[in-house]
Amino acid sequence: MLKPLLDLDATPERLRALADAGILTPTTLERALDLSVATPPRQDWRRFLSTTLMGLGALLVLAGVIYFFAYNWADMHRFAKLGLIAAAITGTAVGAWKQGATLGGQLSLFAASVLVGALLAVYGQAYQTGADPYELFIGWALLILPWVAVSRFAPLGLLTLVLVNTGILLFWEQVLDTELNQTYWLAVVLGGLNGFTWATYEHFANLRVSWLQARWVPRVLAVMAVAPVLIASVPFIMHPARAPTGAVVALLLVLASLAAEYALHRHLKGELFMLTLGAVSVMTLLTSGAVSIVFDSYQDVEVLGLFVLPLFVIAQVALAVWWLRHEARVTGATEES
Secondary structure, rough: OOOOHOOOOHHHHHHHHHHHHOOHHHHHHHHHHHHOOOOOHHHHHHHHHHHHHHHHHHHHHHHHHHHHHHOOOOOHHHHHHHHHHHHHHHHHHHHHHHHHHHHHHHHHHHHHHHHHHHHHHHHHHHHHOOOOOOHHHHHHHHHHHHHHHOOHHHHHHHHHHHHHHHHHHHHHHHHHOOOOHHHHHHHHHHHHHHHHHHHHHHHHHOOOOOOOOOHHHHHHHHHHHHHHHHHHHHHHOOOOOOHHHHHHHHHHHHHHHHEEEEEEHHHEEEEEEHHHHHHHHHHHHHHHHHHHHHHHHHHHHHHHHHHHHHHHHHHHHHHHHHHHHHHHHHHOOOOOO
């Protein structure tokens, strides 16, 4: 499906094509070319620098708090440790309330959420509660969940999802104590959770929810959803007869993600990142299968396989690039899509 002409980016190539067709006069073409390659105005640069420096500043302050306690741990009383962190949480929470739905307020709430984890860690160390690490991350995520709901700040939601993923991973290792074959189901659980979050984000973004329009967030969610199941599906590709059931389910989820990525690309009329993720997934599976065939079926030609496999990978990359460029032309997508 082609994008409407007015939705296409005004690239120099398209502008010159319009001029060759007689739609743009030489004077209009010159003005359009100046606008198409113009640098952002001063106000946009100021906004970009302000946002970037504010985010970096918040991260550096949080890192400073963590290192402060790490360095002075032995010299501080437990009440001093807990009191300082509680005061920092209170200060950042009040700052977020005062600044409201601004970037400063959202970053303040993000800092308060990170400090909640520091408070839980300090409490556990000071009083030796004996809690398992997974309880720290799950409790941390539950405590900041109300802030996530009211903040309308996507990075804070990503932080919560990372905490939940870490808690599930640690719970799987420390409590379930499963065998190696059962770890494939861990990948399925993580992929399913992250995939559900990704689908939920895309659904509400499609409903034009204002604070869910940034495209970098669903791209991160897509990687978080695909990566675990892609890794878990490789054993099925290499040794189908010996692969556990979890690897089969993981492969089915990978195939489902490929369909979702292509459908999303077509729906948005140009989402090249999702297509690239899908291409990388297919290349990973095909290369894994080729490695299995070369080194398992033809043990006597392993040296030849070392020459054939790079050529196979190069061919895949070339085909993927050709396909991505074709899809970009068909949908009118650009490199930023």
